[in-house]
Amino acid sequence: MAATTITEAVVLRSFPFGEADRVLHVYTAASGRQGAIAKGVRRTKSRFGGRLEPFSHVELGLHRGRGELGTVTGASLVRSHDRIRSDGYRLQVGLIGLEAMLKLYTEEEQSSRAFLALTRFLDALDEREPQPGRRPALDPVVLSFQLKLLWLSGFLPHLSSCVECGEADGLVAFLPSAGGAVCAACDTGGIPLSQDGLNGLAGLVGAPIADAPGLGLGDRAAREALGVVTSSYEYHGGFRLRTLSA
Numbered sequence: 001m002a003a004t005t006i007t008e009a010v011v012l013r014s015f016p017f018g019e020a021d022r023v024l025h026v027y028t029a030a031s032g033r034q035g036a037i038a039k040g041v042r043r044t045k046s047r048f049g050g051r052l053e054p055f056s057h058v059e060l061g062l063h064r065g066r067g068e069l070g071t072v073t074g075a076s077l078v079r080s081h082d083r084i085r086s087d088g089y090r091l092q093v094g095l096i097g098l099e100a101m102l103k104l105y106t107e108e109e110q111s112s113r114a115f116l117a118l119t120r121f122l123d124a125l126d127e128r129e130p131q132p133g134r135r136p137a138l139d140p141v142v143l144s145f146q147l148k149l150l151w152l153s154g155f156l157p158h159l160s161s162c163v164e165c166g167e168a169d170g171l172v173a174f175l176p177s178a179g180g181a182v183c184a185a186c187d188t189g190g191i192p193l194s195q196d197g198l199n200g201l202a203g204l205v206g207a208p209i210a211d212a213p214g215l216g217l218g219d220r221a222a223r224e225a226l227g228v229v230t231s232s233y234e235y236h237g238g239f240r241l242r243t244l245s246a
């Protein structure tokens with residue numbers, strides 16, 4: 001059944017197709033992850049070529065025919081997010097967020113909360129000043145975003161008490177197989193967590209994404225938060241992010 005819908009969407013990935021087209025992977029407000037073909041978009045006279053880059057937040061007209069790919073019938077910018085593309089640090093942080101969306105949301109399934117988290121992540125990243133000497137993967141904005149995606153996906157580890165015995169104090173490690181933090185008595189070779197790391201994780205999970213830079217996350221706490229994120233991906237999703245290995 002053919003139908004044309006207009007929905008807000010963020011372009012997650014784009015690659016050339018044929019002579020002048022592009023295939024886009026977008027995350028839409030109306031129905032989650034979708035594939036779409038933008039015809040003639042690589043011609044200089046294209047009506048909407050420049051609006052369909054990765055990170056672009058657009059209002060998208062999509063015509064759905066029988067095939068898996070929709071066809072883009074129109075695009076108007078909601079936010080260009082040019083500031084993300086114009087700086088190497090912001091770009092690397094942003095690509096981690098887009099890859100997390102691509103890996104966690106593979107199906108066409110509506111989630112207004114995931115769409116909202118994505119747009120808030122991009123808005124917060126527009127405002128982020130480059131952090132010389134910091135690994136993009138340790139940026140609090142993208143750590144906070146990924147922890148929120150894990151929560152929305154049902155993969156967020158339990159971190160406020162020992163997942164094995166319930167003890168609230170003396171947590172020392174994260175055990176991916178148990179899905180949470182453990183105390184010394186229950187630790188069977190988990191990833192060590194410091195008190196700073198536990199506090200940092202609680203802050204990153206609880207605060208709005210835009211407030212993450214103000215949490216004062218130290219380097220060690222950020223590395224531990226990243227360890228929780230990557231091991232949750234590996235254990236629950238069976239994947240790694242290419243952008244996180246850089």
Ligand SMILES: [Zn+2]
Nearest residue numbers: 162165183186
């Ligand atoms: Zn325990």
